[in-house]
Amino acid sequence: MKRLLIVAHAPSPNTLRLREAVENGARHPDIEAVEVVVKAPLDAGPEDVLACDAIILGTTENLGYMSGALKDFFDRSYYPCLEETQGLPFAFYIRAGHDGTGTRRAIESITTGLRWKLINEPLTCRGDYKDEFVEQCEELGMYVAASLDAGLV
Ligand SMILES: Cc1cc2nc3c(=O)[nH]c(=O)nc-3n(C[C@H](O)[C@H](O)[C@H](O)COP(=O)(O)O)c2cc1C
Numbered sequence: 473m474k475r476l477l478i479v480a481h482a483p484s485p486n487t488l489r490l491r492e493a494v495e496n497g498a499r500h501p502d503i504e505a506v507e508v509v510v511k512a513p514l515d516a517g518p519e520d521v522l523a524c525d526a527i528i529l530g531t532t533e534n535l536g537y538m539s540g541a542l543k544d545f546f547d548r549s550y551y552p553c554l555e556e557t558q559g560l561p562f563a564f565y566i567r568a569g570h571d572g573t574g575t576r577r578a579i580e581s582i583t584t585g586l587r588w589k590l591i592n593e594p595l596t597c598r599g600d601y602k603d604e605f606v607e608q609c610e611e612l613g614m615y616v617a618a619s620l621d622a623g624l625v
Pocket of ligand 1: 487
């Protein structure tokens, strides 16, 4: 059994919907050998990262950066993971009211430092909330879980 960890900040009903969509996609019934663990960033730590085979990160953009909660997760996880998780497959999504680029850059910079392996184009759900965000997040979850299941990552 492989383990997929989803660490995503969900401070609003819309962002909760997106996190649930990622989880639903990852739990697709055809994906048999992947265990899915979902945590809020403040509840997740390096022990969760060390125990997973792939990770999906999710955050809002606030003041041009990732949420403080996801940053705190990185602050606590960076050094304990640095030597242990190089090559970890990961993907991420951002919910941004109007931009998202600062958050994307910040996540890319930290995960480059960690030498994690980005396996999907970053997803930015930008602008007014749309139902298509849910489909995009579901696809993201399914893609990462199916890739793990098939041994492709
Ligand atoms: C204090 C604050 C700062 C924000 N800063 C940004 C920002 O810099 N860039 C951006 O695209 N959206 C920004 N937003 C919008 C949030 O990203 C958005 O409200 C959040 O993702 C929740 O989305 P929802 O309204 O669909 O629930 C900000 C929101 C708040 C409350």
